[in-house]
Amino acid sequence: MLFEGLELVSALATLAACLVSVTLLLAVSQQLWQLRWAATRDKSCKLPIPKGSMGFPLIGETGHWLLQVFSKIFSQEALESYLPKIQLVIQDTLRAWSSQPEAVNVYQEAQRLTFHMAIRVLLGFSIPEEDLGHLFEVYQQFMENVFSLPVDLPFSGYRRGIQARHILQKALEKAIREKLQCTQGKDYADALDILIESSKEHGKEMTMQELKDGTLELIFAAYATTASASTSLIMQLLKHPAVLEKLREELRAQGLLHSGGCPCEGSLRLDTLSGLHYLDCVIKEVMRLFTPISGGYRTVLQTFELDGFQIPKGWSVMYSIRDTHDTAPVFKDVNVFDPDRFSQARSEDKDGRFHYLPFGGGVRTCLGKHLAKLFLKVLAVELASTSRFELATRTFPRMTLVPVLHPVDGLSVKFFGLDSNQNKILPETEAMLSATV
Numbered sequence: 001m002l003f004e005g006l007e008l009v010s011a012l013a014t015l016a017a018c019l020v021s022v023t024l025l026l027a028v029s030q031q032l033w034q035l036r037w038a039a040t041r042d043k044s045c046k047l048p049i050p051k052g053s054m055g056f057p058l059i060g061e062t063g064h065w066l067l068q069v070f071s072k073i074f075s076q077e078a079l080e081s082y083l084p085k086i087q088l089v090i091q092d093t094l095r096a097w098s099s100q101p102e103a104v105n106v107y108q109e110a111q112r113l114t115f116h117m118a119i120r121v122l123l124g125f126s127i128p129e130e131d132l133g134h135l136f137e138v139y140q141q142f143m144e145n146v147f148s149l150p151v152d153l154p155f156s157g158y159r160r161g162i163q164a165r166h167i168l169q170k171a172l173e174k175a176i177r178e179k180l181q182c183t184q185g186k187d188y189a190d191a192l193d194i195l196i197e198s199s200k201e202h203g204k205e206m207t208m209q210e211l212k213d214g215t216l217e218l219i220f221a222a223y224a225t226t227a228s229a230s231t232s233l234i235m236q237l238l239k240h241p242a243v244l245e246k247l248r249e250e251l252r253a254q255g256l257l258h259s260g261g262c263p264c265e266g267s268l269r270l271d272t273l274s275g276l277h278y279l280d281c282v283i284k285e286v287m288r289l290f291t292p293i294s295g296g297y298r299t300v301l302q303t304f305e306l307d308g309f310q311i312p313k314g315w316s317v318m319y320s321i322r323d324t325h326d327t328a329p330v331f332k333d334v335n336v337f338d339p340d341r342f343s344q345a346r347s348e349d350k351d352g353r354f355h356y357l358p359f360g361g362g363v364r365t366c367l368g369k370h371l372a373k374l375f376l377k378v379l380a381v382e383l384a385s386t387s388r389f390e391l392a393t394r395t396f397p398r399m400t401l402v403p404v405l406h407p408v409d410g411l412s413v414k415f416f417g418l419d420s421n422q423n424k425i426l427p428e429t430e431a432m433l434s435a436t437v
Contacts, residue, residue: 069198070367073191076270079374081188084267085121086375089113090382098417103392105410106234110227112136117375118222123215124190125175126182138167143224147403169212176211191218225292226372228404230379231411232290233283236337237383238391238413243282243339247384250278257385273377281339283376284349287358288325289337292404295320296360321357328355388416 072078093113097104115136119125127135145161152158179192195214199206206214237244251257254275273279295318303313311317326334330351331341341348349356359366383389392414397407
């Protein structure tokens with residue numbers, strides 16, 4: 001009896017410890033989420049942090065003036081003006097990948113690509129390549145320490161993150177001042193232009209500190225999740241060559257790829273991309289199976305009941321995107337990569353609300369989702385029309401979920417350029433072709 005009693009006490013103690021651990025984990029998780037966003041901002045920043053925004057100052061309640069600004073930044077008109085610039089950045093990147101004799105670490109290089117896109121396209125900064133490379137390294141150090149506990153000690157992750165932020169903001173201030181002084185020759189309004197002009201229209205001219213914080217947050221928003229999704233896209237095209245070939249067939253049918261294989265001249269347009277229905281299905285399926293983040297937080301506005309449990313007003317709740325996609329009854333064979341599930345003939349995502357939410361849902365859906373999808377579509381088109389690529393390892397790497405979904409080894413891939421017949425151009429051949437005779 002005594003032994004059984006001790007076993008019961010031990011079991012209850014273990015259960016209590018587990019409950020305490022889970023409670024602490026949820027509390028720390030929520031606090032880290034707040035710190036994640038607050039870390040991008042200087043303490044002197046006056047941008048408001050609306051109630052329920054989880055510490056992200058550029059997202060507020062519906063009707064908040066900053067939401068109106070961001071609706072302009074990610075409007076159809078703005079996306080149309082970003083598109084040629086995004087295409088050029090991706091083309092330059094793929095040429096660089098193809099010219100390397102060694103395999104490319106796709107996840108790391110996708111981070112570099114999205115960082116360059118944010119700097120060059122969203123913010124319109126003209127930073128020399130060497131300085132941009134250094135700035136990317138500093139930004140990586142900043143990102144590596146965003147989730148650090150707020151313990152400001154020498155050599156702590158928090159201190160390294162603060163130091164990296166200081167260097168970033170100093171470089172961003174220099175770039176902003178140069179941008180404000182040089183307004184000639186601009187052929188489009190970038191996100192920073194829209195942010196500055198719209199704030200003036202609302203009688204809220206931003207200080208330099210607020211501009212630096214807003215700029216850093218725009219980079220933050222465009223960086224990790226887009227790099228994660230880009231890596232997942234490349235991995236799935238490697239795993240499913242039939243999908244890649246079907247995508248090429250659609251490009252040929254729409255006049256974006258000649259029958260001989262070479263891509264057609266000219267920049268893409270939004271209406272052209274909108275007509276690529278299979279491409280849209282591919283991107284949707286990548287985002288269904290490989291959503292970059294696990295979920296999000298919301299504040300309960302009104303007490304409600306869920307499966308017999310009462311959730312009080314004012315509580316913070318976390319919803320899981322991945323679990324929603326995995327358990328949604330509308331999707332057949334949920335573990336199979338099947339872009340055709342989103343075709344007009346099947347339309348599995350149209351059978352109910354909130355079964356498919358890679359960008360969240362409701363009034364707080366991701367503000368930059370259209371830019372993210374645009375970027376992924378352009379990347380897929382350029383991969384299908386200008387590159388051949390193959391896995392450089394014997395097997396595909398396993399995936400990890402923290403801080404965003406990505407392959408543990410970064411995904412090692414060898415890229416090749418293509419000639420007019422879509423045959424591989426080896427790096428040494430490309431060097432000979434580009435040499436001056």
